[in-house]
Amino acid sequence: MDFYGHTPGAGPSNPQPQLTPQQYTMALQMFQSTSHMPLAPPNYFPHPTPFTPPVIDPALLPTNTDDRITALERELAEMKAEKNATSHDQEPASKRRKKSKTTSPYILKDVKNLSKKQTAVRKSLMRLIKLELSTLTGRIHSDSASESESDSGSPSRPSVVPAMSFDFSSNVDAAQNLKILTRAADLIYQEQYDSTKTTFSLPHKNVSFTHADLIEFGKTSFRNWKRVYKAENDDTAAANRRKQASKGRQLMRRKELKQGRLGAVKEYKSKYKRDPSCILETDWMTDEISAPDTDNENKRKAHRNLLTAAAKLDGDTIDDPVWEILHPAFQSIECSKIKRDLDSIKKKAKEERKKRPRVTVRRIDLGNTHSRIPVGTLWPFMVGLDWYKATIEGNRDLEDEFSMYTQNPKGFGDEGYSADNEEE
DNA sequence: CAAGTCCCTTGAACCGTGAA
């Protein structure tokens, strides 16, 4: 419990708000400085009892951001009144502060050890916060289908004009950004902390969360947006992002390769009487790259030209994607043969299927290899002896990094591990 | 429409740093 010191479902008997004076003034200042409406005078609210949901005529329920902010300001004013009324008898404040030091202000921040219900609530809160931030900063044009209609009708609708915008050149905790985050969190908190409110929309009623949780979720969204922004506006960031993306794509292609080969294992087993799944580690799969790992535009272009030429692309097809396949340098002939056998089983099964799948990206084999040191522990039959001698042997660091079992699994390497590798 | 292919978005995990 923190900030508003409130737990959903706790009811009106819940203790006083636990805002520290600093937190409180901060929150208040943010609203005073950002809202379009002045704070209502305190005497506007005859009942200073905190968190008793104000009785609102349903017809007057907030419908747009401004209304919601007004409602929120009203609640804040109530909090202020409450705070003033009770600040003298807050003598155990120090005690409380100590207590709050040991307990985390978060409940749902970490997904670990959360129940199913908590995870679900966490997820919807993340959605809500993100949506709220999008609206506040004008990231989205509409959040409903009906909006598009009114867009064309009155293009200058005030609600689509962003009231605030993030400063992506700063971090999350820059005042300007924090202000937006706080406002969004306040709004969502007010709408969702009490399951009896009509604005309540969480999947489970008895799951607690804190204002700090909401802020954290908002920060995550901010960081994602900032990353995108940076990639769009900063060359080195763009390069990083591209690199990262291509790495991710390659990893995914390796995984897909593995997945496909796993599907052929059953038939391979009955045909060859041995289980090839021991070589199906994602990292040991063939690489499928669309460009070499370099920022040098000329090199990338040259590579692309090689591939298009090899794939005989021209005219309409000149821009089609092509990938080069890079076999792992470490693998023995036996290992690559197993992969080939698996792939041909897979291919045959595919052809036998009635439905024709979408055409796949062309793969070109120029006979090149990648020289990544394989992770995990390899079986000896998989490793080419020549490669081992040339690359690993005598290299202290690599000897530590590279690991291999001493025995082959049943059915492999029997035909002669060394003989196999001499050929390579 | 379903299935297959590709990959983007974004939540989660991880890592380094600076404050307490």
Add this chain to the structure above:
DNA sequence: TTCACGGTTCAAGGGACTTG
């Protein structure tokens, strides 16, 4: 030292698109 936080990297899941 631990803790919290910001930033970076990884990877699940879903969306876009194509084809029969």
